[in-house]
Amino acid sequence: MRNRRVKVAVVQAAPILFDKQSAMDKIAKMTKEAVEQGAELIIFPEVFLPGYPRGLSFGARIGSRTAGGRKDWERYWSSAITVPGDETKQIGEWAKEWGVHLVIGVVERDQEFSTGTLFNTVIYIGPDGKLLGKHRKLVPTGSERLLWGQGDGSTLTVIDTPFGRVGGLICWENYMPLARTAMYAQGVDIYVAPTADARDSWQATIRHIACEGRCFVLSCNQFATKESYPADLAYYSDLEQDPDVLSRGGSAIVGPLGDYVVEPLYDQEGMLVATLDLSEIARSRFDFDAVGHYSRPDVFQLIVNATKQDIVRRNQ
Structure with a gap:
């Protein structure tokens, strides 16, 4: 029998950009604070480790790149992590020490074929300290495509927990109706949406998904503020015309009928804590279940290719 109530914490903060240790320290600090408030499931933002480089160009224009931009990129690449790796092992030790589930956005360096690609x-890390799964963003948005490669359908991850099924999509993936459907079809109960979108319209998105x-x-x-950026970046000047607050936040928790x-939370660092009653999900699906009684598989069908896409396949 599942525990139908769970206390969750949503962290709204930023590390020092390009500083892996700063991010790790903040994960430990804010996880401890969340645990002290009774949280069992703790969510950190999109690419929290080592940060979202909002506003930076990396010296790239259509048709050209610069030496300074390549150095900024190398710095970002160096602050990425492998999954699994030393950082996930350390985070797992914290999760085990405090007995919590952790969901954390990271920049992942590929370690299987080419170390030159980031994701x-x-x-997802469990209270036993184990890496339970990961999801790679399917389509980086706009200029993000300069930084990150594309994930594939093998990481459309939903994990089982004692309190329900947890999974989700990253930022503008949530505007992909078929990707959302793939998550619903896996019975997701707690849908995590790490994002870099602080616009008012994002609130309409998450309420609609709920x-x-x-x-x-x-x-x-x-x-995030300018203070969280190293001033010695080659392209720190990209931020000159930007306000001191680069991302105002907007983290929120929404219930299964779309109500907050x-x-x-805007314009400050903080943590949102709430106790969720998972029984509300069954009650909410009484009159609408997108992949159940309100679906029409005789009219509409979704095919998900969940095969890992390897660029090299070695025959034995």
Whole structure:
């Protein structure tokens, strides 16, 4: 029998950009604070480790790149992690020490074929300290494509927990109707949405997903300022015309009928904590279940290719 109630925490913060240790220290600090408030499931923002490089160009224009931009890129690449790796092992030790589930956005360096490719990834770590799964962003948005490769269908991850099924999509993946459907079809109860989108329209998105999927949505954004950027970047000047607050946050928790459990937090670092009653999900699906009684498989069908896409296949 599942525990139908769970206390969750959504972290709205940012590390020092390009500083892996700063991110690790903040994960430990804010996990401890969340545990002290009774949280069992803790969510960190998109690419929290080692940060979202909002506003930086890396010296790239159509048709050209610069030496300074390549150095900034190398610095970002150096602050990425492998999954699994030393950092996931350390985070797992914290999760085990405090007996919590952790969901954290990271920049992942590929370690299987080419170490030159990074991914925007979410990792899931259980209270036993084990890496339970990961999801790589399917389509990096706009200029993000300069930084991150594309994930594949093998990481459309939903994990079982004692309190329900947890999974989700990253930022503008949530605008992909078929990707959302793939998550609903895996029975997601707690839908995590790490993001870098602080616009008012994002709130309409997460409330729609909660109502459409009849699930709890935990939206998690960074609160980031210029102070969190190293001033010695080659292209720090990209930020000259930007305000001091680069991302105002907007993290929120939404219930399965689309109403706020915790309203959006703006213009400050903080943590949203709430106790979710998972029994609300069954009640909400009484009149709408997107992949159940309200579906029409005789009219519409979704095919998900969940095969890992390897660029090299070695025959034995």
